[in-house]
Amino acid sequence: MNLRCVECEAMFPPRLIYQCPACGGILETVGQDDVAPFSFGEGGTPLLRASRIEAELPGFSGEIWLKDETRNPSGSFKDRLIAAALGRAIAMGVRGVVCASSGNAGASTAAYAARAGVPAIIVVPAHTPPGKVTQIAAHGAILLLVEGHYSRSYDLARALAGEHGFANLTTTFINPYAVAGVTAVGHEIFAQLGGQAPSHVLIPTGSGPLVKGVWQGLREAGASARLVAVQAEGCAPIVRAFEAGAEHVTAWGMPQTIASGISDPLIGYERDGSYTLRLVRESGGCAVAVSDDALREAMQTLARREGIYAEPTAASPIAALRQLLADGRLPADARIVCLITGHGFKDARAYQEMPTRTHRVDDPRDTAAVARLCEAAIAERV
Structure with a gap:
């Protein structure tokens, strides 16, 4: 295995260096690594069909799959x-x-x-x-x-x-x-879909290594998909460059979003964002920003429709779905994989601030009254 610069393509032997000594560019690994990961049971996360979310999208006839990365040892x-x-x-x-x-x-x-x-x-x-x-x-x-x-x-x-x-x-x-450690995500998606590629993969994106991992993993499997980099409206340097048709990403100011996992302004390492932007465009995909209100709604959708407890960042692909379908950037028959990147316990405060269906029971012996309360709550939910 060696290291290669993604910009000038200079090659280097494996060692602890963090940018290309020749041009300062981003380094990637090439070839088979003979050093094993320090494994703690990570990877092999489930790919779950989101049938209830599908049913709530008007006119949608495709498939939505959730790659549930909350199952990793530390929850992301x-x-x-x-x-x-x-x-x-x-x-x-x-x-x-x-x-x-x-x-x-x-x-x-x-x-x-x-x-x-x-x-x-x-x-x-x-x-x-x-x-x-x-x-x-x-x-x-x-x-x-x-x-x-x-x-x-x-x-x-x-x-x-x-x-x-x-x-x-x-x-x-x-x-x-x-970064090489996330190429397995692309491999797993391809295998879990029975050796078929999704049409689109929606990815919460800060600087973008997960975009690179999915892109490279699918390529190594002989497949490809359109990659969608999802950012928060309060910190969206890659989206801003994509919408402007720019080749290079410029740094953001102070982030303002509940999505802490993607609140990266890229100050001083804008090259990361530019590289991610390049990969998104090469895949034929796009970049989209979602509001905090849309994130909260998406968190509730995942929790109440699919049983997945996700932090705000992890819900961002779900927040982007309706927006992308409405403006035609996702076809009605698309096969979509949404990466759910982090567990809800990471930011329980975001849920605690939401309305809940909690009812105080004054007399637990009055089961008839409790039953009426529950029936009314179920009817309201439907």
Whole structure:
């Protein structure tokens, strides 16, 4: 296995480098890796038919499938990246690992590092949802809270890795071994659909490694699909460039969205967004932004129609469905895979702020009254 720059195509032997020494471009792995991931049971997540969501989409005659990445050990798809990156770091004898995160990658790094007995430093924005901070802290990692947007955490992690010899497991495009870990998602989708490709894959997108993983995994399986990068309206640098017809992505300002997992303004590493934009266009796909209100509605749809408890970021593909069907960017007979990337326990606060069907029972002995209450609630739900 070697490393190759996606821009100038220069080749390098495998080592811990985070950008092309020749041009500063993004590195990717090529060839068979002889270093095994530090596996904790990640991957092989189910692909579930969303028949009830299908039935509620007017005029839709296709298929909707949910790739449920909430089933990974720490509750998100980030486990795939961290397993691959940590396996490489251990093989290279690093003294510890550092990861900048909006929450999920940090939780994954903390859990996997704890199991491996490797010191871990996790750097997150101070406003990271409490559920994610609690999960990171539970595993005993050194947790650094940084005021401001995610890119400030990114810069600190990069500096710590460079100055103290820790492996940088940040799950943007900075670690090529991590990104290689998500190509299995594309392979799994193809196999789970019986050796057939979906027409479209909707992917929650910050900097975009999961877009790359699906794109490359499908290509390696001899297939392709139109990739849809889904971002939040409050942080949508890739969507802005796509809609403007631009070749390069420019950084966003301060994100304003409940979707913490994709609130990445790309400040200082805009190349990541430009590369993702290139892959989306090569696939014939598009980029779309969704509102926080649409995210909340999508979370409820997943939970109440399909039984999947998803954080706001993970619900973003569902939020995009109606919008894309309405404006003709998804055909009525499409076979769509939506990547549900993170568990709802990551950000329970978003659910706690929603209306619930909760009723106080004053006298549990009055079963007739309780039955009437329940019947009325069921009728209202229908």
